[in-house]
Amino acid sequence: MTQVTDHGGGVHSIRVPIPDNPLGHTLVHLLDTDAGPVLIDTGWDDPESWDTLTAGLTACGTDVKDVTGVLITHHHPDHHGLSAKVRDASGAWIAMHEADAAVVRRTRENPPSRWYAYMAAKLVAAGAPEAHVAPLIAARDAGRPRKLPGLDPALPDRTITPGDLLDLPGRRLRAIWTPGHTPGHVCLHLEEEHPAQLAGNGRLFSGDHVLPGITPHIxxxxxxxxxTVTDPLGDYLASLERIGALGPAEVLPAHQHPFTDAPARVAELLDHHEARLADLRALLAAPLTPWQLAERMEWNRPWADIPYGSRNIAVSEAEAHLRRLVKLGHVETVQGSDPVTYVATG
Structure with missing residues (x-):
């Protein structure tokens, strides 16, 4: 499959591989401007990914040293991973929403032992079995060096301010804050006529917020x-409705493939989460810890087949759904339970 696609109107995408990941690749978008090429996301920090990105830029008629700026939809390593290498090669600026820039600063400032201890404590509080938590405790006590992806992300130079037109000469690209997948996730709306005259309101670079065939992790x-007790799922659902109302002619996501009819896809995602919340409420007819709920939730494979790291992500997703259900008044904590359990009300 070709690694480069010309979407017309000075927009290309480059399929940058993600090693050992079922997503397969990140669609890094290249936007021509009067001041030079700008990237939207950069891909995973890996030698093959870097080679693919630089070869893709060459195929688009430019070079990595010519890149003038990098717009990051969110801080995850499959999007922000190669930003430092791009900046080192070109002197490009890097821009990100302040909420995700704060995550980058925390990640860089805290030693790995702090993160291992924090993750272990969160999992204990969620009811994870001792055997699952033990490797994190061991890593904390051993002072294990940084090996996980994304622990040394590039600090951004600029802030993406929601609602603003970005300073890109010759283009009209507006930032839309769409929290949920991360606190500072942004979509970028190209307020220009679609090059193929498709009906709708310009084109949308959607990052991970709206994807054509999968739902992003919340x-x-x-x-x-x-x-602070945040409500990431509530944030995500509200952000989805904002994108549905925008009605772009075409969505250019960071994974899978471009698609049209964003309002229909938004409606599918809203229905999916409504059904999932109803299913979880039924599971909570009897008290469960977040870990026990995650074990019973429907995933893309049986719980026994989910790898260690992915189980941590699954528990975090279970907790995000629990927070939403508590906020809606459909679920409450069981007083005195340790680890805390949740049960449906009514």
Whole structure:
């Protein structure tokens, strides 16, 4: 399959591989501007990914050293991973929403042992079995060096401010804040006529917010220093409705493939989450910990086949759904339970 696609109107995409990941690749978008080429996301920090990105830029008629800026939809390593290498090669600026820039700063400032301890404590509180938590405790005590992806992300130079037209000469690209997948996720709306005259309101670079065939992970916003009870799923659902109302002619996501009829896809995602919340409410007819709920939730494979790291992500997603159900008044905590359990009301 070709690694480069010309979407017309000075927009290309490059399929940058994600090693050992079922998603397969990140669609890094290249936007021509009067000041030079700008990237939307960069892909995973891996030698093959870097080679694919640079070869793709050459195929688009440019070079990595010519890139003038990098717009990051969100801080995850399959989007922000190669940003530092692009900046080192070109001197390009890097822009990100402040909420995700704060995540980058925390990640860089905290030693790995702090993160291992935090993750272990969260899993214990969620009811994870001792055998699952033990490797994190061991890593914390061993002072294991940074090996996980995304633990040394590039610090951005600029802030993406929601609602603003970005400073890209010759283009009209507006930032739309769409929290949920991360606290600072942004979609980028190209307020220009579609090159193929498709009906609708321009084109939307949707990052991971709206994808054509899968739903993005919605977990907790992790900050060891902030005890604020956030509602990431509520944020995501509200953000979805904002995109549905926008009605872009075409969506250019960061995974899978471009698609049209964004309002229909948004409606599918809203229906999916409504059904899932109803299913979880039924599961909570008897008290369950977040870990026990995650074990019983429907995933893309049986719980026994889910790898270690993915189980941590699944528990975070279960907790995000629990927070939404508590906020709606459909679920409550069982007083005195340790680890805490949740049960449906009424």
């Amino acid at each position: 977990g907790l916003y992790e900050d060891p220093d902030d005890a």
